[in-house]
Amino acid sequence: MPANSAEPDAMVDVVLVKAGRTKIRYPAELLQDDGTRIVVRAPFAGTGVRDFGFVRFDPGDVFTEYYWRDRWYAVMEVRDPSGVLKGWYCDIARPATFSGTELVVEDLDLDLWRSADGTDVRRLDEDEFAESGLTETDPEAATAALAALDELESLARGGDFESLLSR
Template sequence: MSANSADGTAPVDVVLVKAGRTKIRYPAELLADDGTRIVVRAPWAGDTVRDFGFVRFEAGDVFTEYYWRDRWYSVKEVRDASGAVKGWYCDITRPATLTGTELVVEDLDLDLWRSADGRDVRRLDEDEFAASGLTEADPEAAAAAVAALDTLEALALGDRFTDLLT
């Protein structure tokens, strides 16, 4: 890994892969890596505002992203430009790999949103997952993905969700 910056972070590239192709690559700062959980921080990497109807991701937003080498999901805490938490966007993924300065995560189409106040918990993109063909191509991975979504939803509906991030 390259030298740390003055604030103790190190640069990494987050590479989100979907269906065997790179969906997005963006620079981030590596904040922590304990051998199991990897934490990075990055500004919103989109070119434009992404309005989901229940939350908007836009310029100035900062994502603190939590990845695990042994879990089938990632959790992204989203803060606006003033530092206020908007909520947590969770991706169902294969376990993450960090090689050198490249953090690679394979997106499995299922997502979950939890608002900052915890009152809005939504399962997302189940139609995309069904259409992806993963259930037929890799039934074990599909089962792990659904189990991960169920686990995250149960955590998100409870009062200990943010314990994942400490």
């Protein structure tokens, strides 16, 4: 494990940054850090119910979150309080940074949802991504973000999605 990260079972702060500002900060339990992939678990950090129409995040839901230092996405496995899998919510983001007890991820607006049974795979927030202006301000990041979304969608539709989380 890298010297600049917390020991497993330690509490860390997950910091989601969007457009240069902290969008949300919440505590999470560090489950694993192999130097490339960081895995944490946290209760749903939102306030109240978040109903997307195709999935609903409720207080008590548990998120096991997978972040990579070398990939442009993060994957959140979502389970209800009794452990039933709802699915995976994927954020397209710059590679994560982890220093001390702070895990920082910069959200790039694009998202992907995959239901627990794999029958519902959908790209989300492409309009927000277009409006963000990233293609003009940082074309390399925009290209990496779109490639990451395509990669995740391919894995989600091709049936090899769960193996991504066990690598």
